[in-house]
Amino acid sequence: MFIAFVVAALGGCQTPISRQVWVRDGANNADVKRDTYECRREATFVNWRRMNWRWSDPDADSNLYRLCMEARGWTRAE
Secondary structure: OHHHHHHHHHHOOOOOHHHOOEEOOOOOHHHHHHHHHHHHHHHHHHHHHHHOOOOOOHHHHHHHHHHHHHHOOOEEOO
16 A cells, blocks of 8 residues: 555656647648657656666656657757
């Protein structure tokens, strides 16, 4: 029970990457959904391998996600 509480509490500390708006010329909603899913998955997978079962670093996750999206041609709308 305590572990579930800690995981839930720390989950709220992460950067809300789902609220970021990404734009790319010629892209549609399916494109952004696909790339968002793949970049989130990649950032999480890379971070789990790097951290060797320690707590995740939300800043590193967010940075890897941002770099992945930018590599696919997306820019953040301000």
